[in-house]
Amino acid sequence: EIVLTQSPATLSLSPGERATLSCRASQSVSSSLAWYQQKPGQAPRLLIFDASNRATGIPARFRGSGSGTDFTLTISSLEPEDFAVYYCQQRTNWPITFGQGTRLEIK
Amino acid sequence: EVQLVESGGGLVRPGGSLRLSCAASGFTFSSYAMSWVRQAPGKGLEWVSAISGGGGSTYYADSVRGRFTISRDNSKNALYLQMNSLRAEDTAIYYCAKRVASIVATISHFDYWGQGTLVTVSS
Numbered sequence: 010e011i012v013l014t015q016s017p018a019t020l021s022l023s024p025g026e027r028a029t030l031s032c033r034a035s036q037s038v039s040s041s042l043a044w045y046q047q048k049p050g051q052a053p054r055l056l057i058f059d060a061s062n063r064a065t066g067i068p069a070r071f072r073g074s075g076s077g078t079d080f081t082l083t084i085s086s087l088e089p090e091d092f093a094v095y096y097c098q099q100r101t102n103w104p105i106t107f108g109q110g111t112r113l114e115i116k
Numbered sequence: 117e118v119q120l121v122e123s124g125g126g127l128v129r130p131g132g133s134l135r136l137s138c139a140a141s142g143f144t145f146s147s148y149a150m151s152w153v154r155q156a157p158g159k160g161l162e163w164v165s166a167i168s169g170g171g172g173s174t175y176y177a178d179s180v181r182g183r184f185t186i187s188r189d190n191s192k193n194a195l196y197l198q199m200n201s202l203r204a205e206d207t208a209i210y211y212c213a214k215r216v217a218s219i220v221a222t223i224s225h226f227d228y229w230g231q232g233t234l235v236t237v238s239s
Contacts (some may be wrong), residue, residue: 047160103223
């Protein structure tokens with residue numbers, strides 16, 4: 010099973026700041042990594058798939074990068090609605106696995 | 117507009133059974149692999165099971181293999197999860213999720229999710 014480790018567990022920033030979230034895989038997942046955003050009481054929302062492809066309707070301030078074992082989600086300038094929990098997910102091998110999440114909170 | 121609506125959750129005793137359903141609309145259901153993903157209260161996301169578009173291939177997390185069965189009825193645009201021998205640790209919100217349109221493989225990312233249905237296993 011591929012283990013995805015996200016860091017940091019919690020990130021405290023202010024609106025307008027830049028956010029950098031990390032996801033590290035226990036073995037190479039090539040570019041088969043996605044990022045999701047989840048707000049309380051809501052289903053996850055796909056932001057980025059296959060490492061760097063923005064999903065439909067996702068603002069350009071969200072950018073995914075990386076390949077192999079190290080991946081980054083960058084939010085260039087935080088908006089109030091961006092404060093949420095973020096998960097990464099790999100689709101290279103069964104079972105599909107998710108990271109444990111990074112909570113992005115308002116400082 | 118793609119819609120996924122889960123139903124069938126509820127309170128069940130340990131060892132009991134439950135069948136979840138997911139009604140799909142707004143896309144060609146039979147062309148898309150589907151998955152169930154769960155989230156225990158206050159915890160992260162856990163993939164549970166996946167099924168290919170035609171239903172011929174199924175995949176399970178080790179934690180549910182042998183107890184849960186995924187199936188689909190393409191004539192009804194419906195996805196199912198039969199859950200047997202339920203345990204307290206199966207308590208979670210269960211989401212059905214559709215594979216990303218541009219990814220042909222069954223193993224995929226998920227571009228649409230339902231609102232989830234809560235399963236509580238408790239005596």
